[in-house]
Amino acid sequence: MLDLAAAAELIRDVLRMTSGFGETVVTTPGAGRLAVIVVVLAGLSESVGESVVLFANRVKPKHFVRSLFISAFIFAFTYFFLAASIWAVARLFFVPDASFRQISTVVALAQAPRLFGFLVFLPYFGLATSVLLWIWGLLATTVGVVELLALTAWQAAAVVALGSLLLLTLQRTIGRPLLALARIARRRAAGVDLITDRRKLRELIDSGPDEGLRPHVPERRRRLRL
Amino acid sequence: MITLLVSVAVLAVVVSLMLSPIETLGWWAGWYGHGLHDPRSAPPPEEAEELPEATEHYVVYLDGIANVGRYHYRDVQGLLDGLAERLPRTRVVGDIMPYSVRDVSLVAPERPLARWWRSMFIKKLREERSPLSFSINLRNLFQVLVAADPRYGRIYGQGQAQVILTALLKAGYQPGSGAPLTVIGYSGGVQVGLAAAPFLKRGLKAPLAMISLAGVMASEAGLDWVDIMYHLQSPTDRIPMWGQALFPGRWPIARSSHWNRMLRSDRLRFVNMGPMRHNGPGSYLDDSVVKHGENNLERTTNVMVGLVHEIMEHHRQHASEPGEPRARARDRRVKAV
Numbered sequence: 001m002l003d004l005a006a007a008a009e010l011i012r013d014v015l016r017m018t019s020g021f022g023e024t025v026v027t028t029p030g031a032g033r034l035a036v037i038v039v040v041l042a043g044l045s046e047s048v049g050e051s052v053v054l055f056a057n058r059v060k061p062k063h064f065v066r067s068l069f070i071s072a073f074i075f076a077f078t079y080f081f082l083a084a085s086i087w088a089v090a091r092l093f094f095v096p097d098a099s100f101r102q103i104s105t106v107v108a109l110a111q112a113p114r115l116f117g118f119l120v121f122l123p124y125f126g127l128a129t130s131v132l133l134w135i136w137g138l139l140a141t142t143v144g145v146v147e148l149l150a151l152t153a154w155q156a157a158a159v160v161a162l163g164s165l166l167l168l169t170l171q172r173t174i175g176r177p178l179l180a181l182a183r184i185a186r187r188r189a190a191g192v193d194l195i196t197d198r199r200k201l202r203e204l205i206d207s208g209p210d211e212g213l214r215p216h217v218p219e220r221r222r223r224l225r226l
Numbered sequence: 227m228i229t230l231l232v233s234v235a236v237l238a239v240v241v242s243l244m245l246s247p248i249e250t251l252g253w254w255a256g257w258y259g260h261g262l263h264d265p266r267s268a269p270p271p272e273e274a275e276e277l278p279e280a281t282e283h284y285v286v287y288l289d290g291i292a293n294v295g296r297y298h299y300r301d302v303q304g305l306l307d308g309l310a311e312r313l314p315r316t317r318v319v320g321d322i323m324p325y326s327v328r329d330v331s332l333v334a335p336e337r338p339l340a341r342w343w344r345s346m347f348i349k350k351l352r353e354e355r356s357p358l359s360f361s362i363n364l365r366n367l368f369q370v371l372v373a374a375d376p377r378y379g380r381i382y383g384q385g386q387a388q389v390i391l392t393a394l395l396k397a398g399y400q401p402g403s404g405a406p407l408t409v410i411g412y413s414g415g416v417q418v419g420l421a422a423a424p425f426l427k428r429g430l431k432a433p434l435a436m437i438s439l440a441g442v443m444a445s446e447a448g449l450d451w452v453d454i455m456y457h458l459q460s461p462t463d464r465i466p467m468w469g470q471a472l473f474p475g476r477w478p479i480a481r482s483s484h485w486n487r488m489l490r491s492d493r494l495r496f497v498n499m500g501p502m503r504h505n506g507p508g509s510y511l512d513d514s515v516v517k518h519g520e521n522n523l524e525r526t527t528n529v530m531v532g533l534v535h536e537i538m539e540h541h542r543q544h545a546s547e548p549g550e551p552r553a554r555a556r557d558r559r560v561k562a563v
Binding site for chain 1: 252368
């Protein structure tokens with residue numbers, strides 16, 4: 001089991017993308033448990049960062065906290081599928097005997113930059129921070145995959161990119177029931193019919209309390225059917 | 227020791243910045259218990275103040291980031307009094323807190339840090355040069371960032387529009403009368419005004435103009451809703467340039483941004499105020515610096531009075547459809563031609 005100092009050092013290595021962290025992760029006992037903690041905390045942090053959606057949907061405080069935890073749980077699940085996709089692509093194209101346990105641990109710890117996901121909540125600078133954290137996480141994952149599977153940087157980048165693509169494809173095909181389940185879980189936790197679509201959120205805000213305050217929405221022109 | 231102090235200060239700033247959207251979002255979510263305030267629930271004008279007769283135009287003043295609420299500094303009060311005196315048919319409304327969608331002043335007892343803000347405000351009133359009193363500016367600057375954030379700005383604008391509409395109703399504004407409104411913003415107040423502009427235009431169904439006194443603003447969608455805007459700035463005042471640097475929508479490269487489209491139109495006009503500072507001694511509102519027979523406050527007041535007359539003339543000549551963006555009204559005319 002890792003003590004706190006060793007865990008902090010390992011996370012620091014991941015954040016700095018120190019050479020050799022991929023190998024350290026798989027040789028350190030207790031790294032797997034740390035990886036789970038990192039993924040859940042990163043999910044929680046991201047949920048806080050993106051909590052504007054909960055506010056905009058007027059989620060009550062009690063439901064708000066519950067929603068944050070549900071989002072963290074969904075984040076951890078998504079990560080699990082990302083790790084599985086990366087592992088599948090790596091096995092298929094580059095390393096036939098790649099270990100899922102090792103890849104999932106490295107990919108999980110590479111989410112460490114997302115521990116700062118709460119900073120996305122910062123006004124004005126939050127959006128740029130979100131992009132930076134996404135790039136940082138992606139780079140950390142790629143560096144980890146390079147070291148773990150002894151691939152070149154381009155090969156590792158291809159594995160991560162194709163893995164992400166595979167995940168997206170699965171989400172839009174056979175993963176639809178799971179996504180629907182996640183939506184239901186979110187809705188139940190929030191206690192309201194949660195709107196996440198950007199356009200609909202804008203409409204929700206514009207529909208404020210006073211008719212007279214609603215901004216003008218031009219009517220859509222309909223084509224005449226002859 | 228110094229490192230520790232700097233670390234604590236940086237941490238305090240980050241935490242404060244993190245918490246800055248909470249008031250706006252909490253208000254929207256109904257966490258403060260009041261729900262969403264409907265401007266129509268404002269007290270009727272006869273209960274409020276005695277109205278001047280024949281009010282044909284309303285001016286709302288949104289103060290800069292040193293503001294703590296309804297209590298104005300001497301120089302700001304000088305401007306408001308000057309405008310009210312020189313514009314007899316205009317109602318000047320200044321008792322608005324631009325940096326709280328709940329219209330709660332910083333020194334109000336319901337705020338947990340009310341005592342701190344009160345002591346900092348007293349320092350400012352005494353003109354004590356204390357870096358701590360800058361915490362008021364910093365707190366309000368963070369609210370400007372909230373108003374400029376694409377995620378929070380719409381909610382902030384909606385909240386602030388309700389604050390302004392409530393103040394207007396209290397000041398005797400007759401909904402549906404079509405009486406024009408001019409928003410005068412000082413520094414960060416301009417960003418707040420622009421965030422509220424779409425909701426104001428829609429709510430009032432009346433001409434809307436803006437006078438930016440050294441405004442610090444983003445390329446805000448509200449620019450499309452303003453019929454005409456004047457930007458007053460001194461070439462020696464560097465603060466408004468921060469807005470130009472910080473907000474990419476104001477960079478020349480963003481050609482289709484709201485700001486750059488406004489620049490290409492005839493709706494944005496610039497006024498050179500001569501050598502003045504952003505705030506403090508020598509500022510736009512300083513009545514102790516006299517040049518060419520008038521002090522800075524008089525010059526600023528005179529310029530604004532002239533602009534209000536110009537704006538009224540502009541409204542008479544270029545009426546836009548009530549409650550629609552000015553940009554769209556212009557496009558419609560061009561198509562009609």
